[in-house]
Amino acid sequence: DTEVTQTPKHLVMGMTNKKSLKCEQHMGHRAMYWYKQKAKKPPELMFVYSYEKLSINESVPSRFSPECPNSSLLNLHLHALQPEDSALYLCASSQADRLYEQYFGPGTRLTVT
Amino acid sequence: QQQVKQSPQSLIVQKGGISIINCAYENTAFDYFPWYQQFPGKGPALLIAIRPDVSEKKEGRFTISFNKSAKQFSLHIMDSQPGDSATYFCAATIISGYSTLTFGKGTMLLVSP
Numbered sequence: 001d002t003e004v005t006q007t008p009k010h011l012v013m014g015m016t017n018k019k020s021l022k023c024e025q026h027m028g029h030r031a032m033y034w035y036k037q038k039a040k041k042p043p044e045l046m047f048v049y050s051y052e053k054l055s056i057n058e059s060v061p062s063r064f065s066p067e068c069p070n071s072s073l074l075n076l077h078l079h080a081l082q083p084e085d086s087a088l089y090l091c092a093s094s095q096a097d098r099l100y101e102q103y104f105g106p107g108t109r110l111t112v113t
Numbered sequence: 114q115q116q117v118k119q120s121p122q123s124l125i126v127q128k129g130g131i132s133i134i135n136c137a138y139e140n141t142a143f144d145y146f147p148w149y150q151q152f153p154g155k156g157p158a159l160l161i162a163i164r165p166d167v168s169e170k171k172e173g174r175f176t177i178s179f180n181k182s183a184k185q186f187s188l189h190i191m192d193s194q195p196g197d198s199a200t201y202f203c204a205a206t207i208i209s210g211y212s213t214l215t216f217g218k219g220t221m222l223l224v225s226p
Contacts, residue, residue: 004156040200040219040221041219042202042216042219043157043216045213045214048213090156092156099206099212099213100145100147100162100206100207100208100214101159101162102214103159104149104156104157104158106154107154107156
């Protein structure tokens with residue numbers, strides 16, 4: 001299995017809502033990532049987890065809260081988002097000693113109204 | 114110094130032609146250079162990658178050329194097909210240590226039938 005799966009595919013939420021994005025991989029990878037991608041832009045790194053521990057937080061606002069419950073799962077909890085947070089949210093994974101070889105999921109298209 | 118500059122921003126190539134996308138970097142510590150292909154509504158997919166100890170790497174119709182002295186690398190797509198129409202991102206990183214991917218701004222390729 002060489003797939004990274006993400007749910008939901010699309011999400012529309014109001015600024016007062018709380019929602020979560022989910023990512024799953026079964027490649028035995030021990031590093032997982034959240035990226036944010038705006039239209040016609042490259043992915044921007046948000047968080048990196050290595051061995052289920054947060055190792056990199058790229059100064060992301062606290063309204064984004066990541067969680068890694070186990071080695072296969074990665075969640076991104078969303079609360080009090082702003083319309084400018086609307087984007088494609090991508091999850092990726094890699095072997096912990098091969099951070100340079102990342103495999104991306106299809107993303108969740110988030111719209112904040 | 115962390116930037117990767119990518120050009121052109123967009124490219125139109127006729128079916129059967131050669132598509133060429135160029136990237137340049139400043140940080141001489143970079144030692145791994147992947148290319149990602151992204152179709153609309155999908156996540157980026159690792160296409161091909163090169164390390165600076167070789168000047169060229171070929172996989173099927175895709176070739177990376179690497180010029181270490183000029184700090185430049187390029188992606189060549191031979192016999193371009195309409196199915197190659199996508200956005201291509203070059204990236205660079207440092208294999209050792211805890212370095213993440215630095216992406217170029219992307220090139221939208223359209224292969225006309």
